[in-house]
Amino acid sequence: MSLVDSAPSSHTHDAAASAALNAEDRARILAKAALFSPPDATLPDGRRDLVGLSRDELTELLVEIGEKPFRTKQLWHWIYHQGVTDFSAMSSIAKPLQAKLAERFVVGRPQAAMVQTSTDETRKFLFRFRDGQEAETVYIPDRREDRGAVCISSQVGCTLSCTFCHTGTQKLVRNLGAAEIVGQFMAARDSYSEWPSPKGDTPRLLSTIVLMGMGEPLYKYENIAKAMKIIMDGEGIALSRRRITLSTSGVVPLMDRCGEELGINLAVSLHAVTNELRNEIVPLNRKYPIEEVLAACRRYPAANNSRRITFEYIMLRGVNDSEADARELVRLISGLPAKVNLIPFNPWPGSAYRPSTREQQNKFAQIIMDAGFSSPIRTPRGRDILAACGQLKTESERIRAAQS
Ligand code: SAH
Ligand code: SF4
Secondary structure, three states, X not given: OOOOOOOOOOOOOOHHHHHHHHHHHHXXXXXXXXXXXXXXXXXXXXXXXXXXXXXXXXXXXXHHOOOXXXXXXXXXXXXXXXXXXOHHHOOOOOHHHHHHHHHHEEOOOOEXXXXXXXXXXXXXXXXXXXXXXXXXXXXXXXXXXXXXXXXXXXXXXXOOOOOOOOHHHOOOOEEOOHXXXXXXXXXXXHHOOOOOOOOOOXXXXXXXXXXXXXXXXXXXXXXXXXXXXXXXXXXXXXXXHHHEEEEEOOOHHHHHHHHHHOOOEEEEEOOOOOHHHHHHHOHHHHOOOHHHHHHHHHHOOOOEOOEOEEEEXXXXXXXXXXHHHHHHHHHHHOOOOXXXXXXXXXXXXXXXXXXXXXXXXXXXXXXXXXXXXXXXEOOOOOHHXXXXXXXXXXXXXXXXXXXX
């Protein structure tokens, strides 16, 4: 079953019809996403996981067990600022209440089924969730500074089947819930002992989030939105919206909402400059073609000259890497507050493409830079542990078999 219909959309409708269509599409995507829901937040023993609840939901639960709403602030601090998972370590809460909470609730974490560290220090986690499903999270340290980015997955698998992506070869198993999305970040922090959360601008290793792991984050926008609101909450993890980037393959109806509600940075996986090629390599293009994706970028509320939209462009030898392609790319994005991130293709077993030559990458980058756009070529990280972009796929069984 696919989350999207692949019928091409009409390009002739006027703005009002387009808005109505967007609303309709948005409703359809959200309804379908519900079919791929994460497991219930209540454990088999009846205890409820508190991670992933909004403040209001947490308050409701506390009131249900006869506690005052002000406890929410206390618990929030312990869970999201201190990173504590054990109620008995919550020292500002009296012992009897600690016991009462422990009887009814847990502060959950996904289980690290595997952790691999690359020769370049990139660390890949395979997290197992309560129903046994697994997804990968990658920590990518910055080479120059004592900080880095956590690359978070949004789905187990992906429905979209981009031809160059390893995740796309795995069919969608399910969406990840807010608890599982926040949980990936919290568990990665556990691994680096990075609690409590910093106040203000105190640097931390795990200082940035990129929603660029397995899956299409805008196909489960509500879960992502809930998780990001928890992560941005100033009394908890308190990560600024400027330090969070969501990468989408171009789910147009939800791009606006993401900008309005969350105000996080946007990255768009463009990868081709003609609809003909993009239809083939990013099949979602048949639904939301290049011109609609770019129009959504032009409207994106959280973009300006100090916060540019990143266009991701994978360099596939002889497929999309000509100088004419580079010039067309410049034409398409002209006038946008944009930068282009050129991604060398990361091969995976069975992939059909080859990376562009270094020379071709440089020529391509130069054309974009000459037009005034920053155009870094992304250094592949963690290739030795299949942690680089597009290499993620839950292959625990295979790796475990290879190790035993
Ligand atoms: N689904 C979202 C986010 C996850 S993919 C999206 O497509 O944007 C994160 C980035 O890795 C995307 O730009 C994606 O196109 C790119 N990518 C996928 N496979 C890749 C590969 N084999 N080599 C390099 N980049 C790849
Ligand atoms: Fe899904 Fe993104 Fe991979 Fe495409 S590139 S298959 S949208 S994860």
